[in-house]
Structure formats: C-alpha cells, structure tokens
Amino acid sequence: METTRRNIFRFAAGASAGVFFTPAPWKLLDDVSVWSQNWSWIARPLRGEITEKFTACTLCGAGCGIRARCVADQPCRLTGLAGDPASGRTRLCPAGIGAHQLPYAPSRLRTASINGKPATIDEAVVEVMARVKSANRVAVLDGRPGRCASDIYRAVAASDKKWHYVVAPGSTGLMAEMSRLTGVAWGLDTERVKTVLSFGAPVLHGWEMPGKLLERRADYRLIQVEPVQSRTAAFADTWLAVPPHTEGVIAGAIANVMFRDGLVSCDAAAGYRNVVASLTPERAAEISGVPVARIEETARAFASGGPAIALGPVEAGTLGREGAIAVAALNLLIGDRAAVVARGPLVLNAEFADIEEGSVDVLLIDGAAPLPPSLVRRKLRAGACVVALSAFPDEWTTLASIVVPAPAWMEFREDVTGSPDAVRNSFRLAAALVKPAVDRTITPADFVARAAGVDKTVAAEMDARIAAIHARRVGEVYKAGDGSRVELASLSADDFKAALNDGAVWVGPLEKKVRTGAVKWPSDAATFARALVPESTGDGLMLAVRSGMPPVPLLGKLYQESELYAAAGIVRMNPVAGMAEGTRVELRNAFGSGNASVRLDASLPAGVMQASNDAALKLCGAGSDAWRMAAVNVRRAS
C-alpha cells in the first residue's frame, strides 16, 4: 500500500476501531480499576495469627461475656458467649458489637484540664488535693457500684470523715426499689418468667438490662404500661397507653384490685392495703383514662399469670420514688409467684439524693451516673469543685471544673460483677486487650486513691477479692474457651486466678435461705397517693430520653445513616401541635432553654414530646425523682 497521508489516516482510524475488538483496552480498564483501588492511603487490615480471647463488657451493668476474634493480638470481631451463665445477654447489643473500636473514637478525652485549661494528671491530682484539704465534705459518686474500684472508694470514705461514698439511683438495677423495701438483694429469674408487667421498662429496646428478656420474648406475656409507643410498647402483647407520670397510679390501682379480689398471697403485704386504699380502679381510670375493666383485667393477668414480674425503668426517671415503690410492691404481693430470687443481704449504699443540699465542696464522678444535672448542682456548695473522671466527654465533663481522662474499655484490666439483677453472684475479669490509644490516662479509682492519700490500688483489691472468693470454695467456674464448668473447690488459687485471666467467670451458688426482713411500707398513705398523681403546666410534657450509648464510631450508622434512632437535637411531637417537620423550636421552662428540630410522629399522644439529648435533660428539674419529665413551653426559634 502506498504511503500517503490519506492511507496513514485510514490505517490509524482502522486500528483505533479495531483495538476495541481486542482484549487490550478492557484489560487496561481492569488494571486501572484494580490499581486505583489500592491507593496507599486506603487502610489495610492487619495481618497476623488469628486467635480467640475471652473477656467481658463493662460498658453497662449487664456484664456480658465476650469472645474476641483477634488478628495479631488485636480484637477485630466481638461476639457473645451463648453458654455463659453470668452474661446479661448471650448476643451482644450494637454498642458491644462495635466496642473494640471504642478506644479509637475521635471524641476521646486526651488530656486533663483544670478550668478549661490543659493540665497534666499530676497537676490535676495536686489541685484536687488542695481543694480537698480545705473542704468540709467530699463526695465520690460511683456510677457502677460493686467493683473493686468501689471498694477503694469505700476505703477512702472510711479513712476520713469528710469523704462520702455515694451511688446514683438506678445503678443498682431494676430490682433496687424492691430490695430497699425488703432489705434483701433480689435477682430477676428470666428463665421462669411467664408474665412481665412493665411500667416503662425497656424490655425489648434497652441497651442494658434486662437483655435476656429480649432473647426469651416468645416465652412470656408482656404487658407494657407507658405513655408513648416505645419499641417495647409497640411489640408488647398489651400496651396500656397512659398519660406521663401516671404509671404509679396504675400500679397502685392494680394492687388495690388484687387486695379487693383476694389475689394477694403474701402475709407481709397486709401493711400495703391501706396505702393503696384510695387508689381504686375508678380513681385510676379518672386520672389515667384507662378503663376500669382494663385495670382489673391487668391485675388478674398479673396475679394469675405466674411466675410474673413487675418492672420499672432502669433509671427510675419517669416514675418517681413513689411510683417505683408502687411497682416493686406488686412483686411482693404475689409472694412465691413472683419470678424473683432472693440473692442475699442487701449491701446498702448511700444515694446521692440523700446528701444534704449545698454541702458538697468537692465531687468526684466515676462513670456516667444517671442523675439530673440540676440535682447535682443543688447538692454543691457555692464555688464547689466537680471532678469528672471519664474516657469520653459527657454531661459531667461539661459541668466539671477538672476533667481527668480515664482509660477506655479494653485498655485496662477491670473486674465485672455481673448484672445487679442476676439470680446468682458472679465475678470475672475484663482483660486489657488493646494498647492504650491515649498515652496519659489514669483509672478513676487510682486517681481518687492518690487524691485522698490512700495507699490502695485496684490491682491489689482484685487480688484480694479473688483470694476471698477462692477461700469460700463454693460455686463453679465457667471456662469460655472450651465451654466447661468446674467446681471452684477443685481449683487451686493459682489455677483459679489463671482461669479468670483467661476469661473464665466464677458463678456463686443459689442462696437458699435468705430471710427477708419486715417490709418497710410507706407510712403516710395520703402523701403516697398524692405523690403518684402528676402536676404539669406549660404547652406540653417533654420526656427526655437519655441514650446512654457509648460513643462507638459505628453507631453513627444507626443515628445518622439509617435514622433508626433519634439523633441529638430532635424533639418528636404529634402533628396536632401545629408545627411543620424540621421546624426549629425553642423549649423553655424554669430550668432553662434549648433548641431542637421538630420531627412529627403520629404515634405520640397530643401534648407529649420526646427529646433525646443532654440539653433536653437539663430542662428536666429535680423537684421530684421523676426527673426525666418536664413541663415545657414551645416556641418557634427566632
């Protein structure tokens, strides 16, 4: 072919067209795709030996056993332990599933601060020691009592009269009010229960306790008494929709019906008859709008559907003290038909609410204690120093003048005593499985011991407790690695300790002869009944929901990318309120104000709003124990 300009163009055009009929461009395209997906900045998983380790979760009181799949000793997958006798759940909650990523959460507290200025931990210790020296009263608030760290706080309180050890209400479990009435620690027998009468307890939607009720849902009848259609209410067999803060009235009326119809089977309950005499079903119907027949039917279902259990919320926030007593009393009324097990004598801790108002000079807070900030402020003397000991920012680090970064879960070894509502005592260790992601941290107990000048460490307390458990030589040890159970008596002290370090759990025996003392029924029936009836003013009642979720990075999938849970800054209300979706509103009452974005929800009753951030909690006063509820006025934000 003659080499002409035209032929060269023809050849080029033909070659260009023809190349598409060869594998070359497609191979090139493939290679570019593969190459461009291996950029150096794309994270690559660790390589190394795959191993399994066993530990326990300490993010809430349920104390779930965990199997950690590790690569090169780094946990990369967490699952529950199906056969673990001490776990609050056999399958983990969303926070637990992603909890191995918690130490790397961007929101971690990385340095200590004093009055907002960065400081070292040593400087924080010195500052707290100086404040303690001139203080009349120093309080340590323990968000998770029962640990070896709690023993240190008790030792500190015993060493000096100015130190006080207190716990938050709700930190002692769902059965706390029942325990207070009887002087006995009670466990919830989830294996036997056939009827659950829940007054706002998050049976099906809670992160924490009672997880095993969620897993056994098919085995019992669930009656939910709650003002809003929570997920538990939505999936209950029966939902009694009541106005906010009238749950206690319903509980009292159920007790009234049980006395009237001879359904009470406990001699010790006689003292309660007068207390609820005025709470007839007719009166409860008048207050709550629930028909008399439904109240009577619920009373009969509870009394005859045994083994049964009446539960209140984990944080007795929406019921108030009297409401919690009214719920706990129902379990006592049905005697042996209640699905509860007496676990042993009650270890009574002073509660924060019992501290004299305006008396605390220094308050050290360990853990996310579920308390209303306004209550905490009332207990403080003017100019008081609040010390927040935490791995993550929370409502207390905002309030505190001194913030001290604590290690996150899995970064240090700690002990887990199991759910306070479990039927058997247990003890295990949560191992330090990851290298600290933040260099300068100190455990809250070690900080408090240093600030108090007490020579005690959590490690030494753990060793002492392990030795004490072994000395009793009762109970059994469950080894998660092979699923075996051995009698504690058959293990030497060293073997027992080694087993605990490998993720085993000690489970105590069922206590057979626990004697309950005389029940301390409320003495003034009129005051009790009056306290159960709500008062409210304002445009509507706002129920503040405290998520209580640790800041696991992947939980953004639930909040942000799926909207499965209401994110912070959202207030849900019925469309009859006249607001449009997305309207920015200001919520205001005597405790302060805050802005939120409206989300319309026809499942809420008119006049009731739900908000889920800490700002909303600040509007909830502490005039009563029912602090998660407040009357608020709503205006469009300017």
Add this chain to the structure above:
Amino acid sequence: MKPKRYGMVIDVDRCYGCGACMVACAVENNVPPPQSSASARTGITPMRVSEARNGKAFPESELAFIPMMCQQCGEHTPCVSVCPQLAVDVDPNTGIVSQIPERCLGCRYCMAACPYHARYFNWWDPQWPAGMERTLNPEVAPRMRGVVEKCRFCHGRLQAAQSKAAAAGHKDIDPADYVPACAEACPTGAIQFGDLLDAGSDVAQAAKGPNTFRLLEKIGTDSHVHYVSKREWVRDMGGAAKGVKHG
C-alpha cells in the same frame, strides 16, 4: 459440591429495630464510620433496618422494622443485566449475587436498576479514626471511593468455611461454619439463614411457612430473602413495597 441457594427468612414480628445487625455487618465488612456529611442516601449500610408504620394515629399506630439488604435475586437479576463491567454476577453454586469492587467503574447503573435500593456508592475514601484501622477484619478488603457495594451474605465467611472444609477433605461446608454477621448478631433470632434447597433445613421450611412474603414479589426477581409477619398490613406493605421509610 452440591449447588446451593443461600437465603434468609426474616421474622418481621421479632425485629425490634435494635440495629445490632447493622453494626455487625459494618464491623464484618470493614464499612467505615459515617462521614460527617453522609446521609441516609449517601452513607453505606449494606444492611439497613427501615422503620414502617401502619399510618394510623396514636394509639392505633403500629410499628414494624424491616431489615433490608440485597435480596439476592435469582431471576432476571437487574444489577447483573445492566453492569457493563461484569462486576456483578450470580454464583450458580450458591445463588449469591456477587459484587467485585475491583471491576466496578462506578457508573451506578446497577443502583438505578436495583428495585430494592440495596446498593450503595462509596462517595468518599474509606476513613477510620487514627488507630481504628487496626480493628479491620482481615478477610475483607476495604473498598475505595468510586465503587458500588452491597450485601454479599458475608462472602469472607463463606470463603473461610470453604477453606476449612477443603482443609478437612470435605466437599461441602458445615452449615454451622457459615452464618452471616447479621444473622449471628440478631438477639431475637429474627434472621434465619441457610440453604433454601435443603428441604430439611429450618430456613427452607420457614420460607414455605404461612405468612411469608417477598419484597416486590410481583416483579418476578425470585429473591432469596423471605419475610414473615402475622400482620396483614406488613405483608401488604412488603408486597407493594410502600411505606418503608428510606431516610
């Protein structure tokens, strides 16, 4: 190896919307935490639990949660038909609709074709907070910006189970060795997983039980994800795929 049709049966009445399946899926498949500007449309949730209501007001309002993932269509698989790169295919041995990110050009034709909105585009490079990349699952490669991804029934677990069976000299895997992360995590056991061709398996029997339905069954994709609900409005909604809130 006997051909299988892996599938799921999801009991909608036992799903309380806790989201454990979503987090387990993200952990297993190395899905990064949300970007600050990511939304329900632009984020990556190969397993997403959607809330649905019966449309009635308080107190007659009823609630359901529908776990949604790739429905693993067995017939006329829309994403397979449209992919210009052969990055999507139906594995004849397992019935699983594959997704090969290395081949994907990011044209998003498959996303437009998917009737279930079960495919997600990586709008951002995957980023983990400093140190968190150490927690990644070694069996799944992170995907880069510009490719589509979706649920593959945890293919990393299937490969691990196949490797284990091969090492033991077996042709077939032990069913207990292959359970996707969502089914493993579900605290109420609402998600059942298994071989739909194994007539004796729980999942095959459940799929043929009363009150079962498949999403958009009328379009004939023969999806391998079955749902169960005793509530008529849920079944009606699932069949018509109306009312499921997608953010």
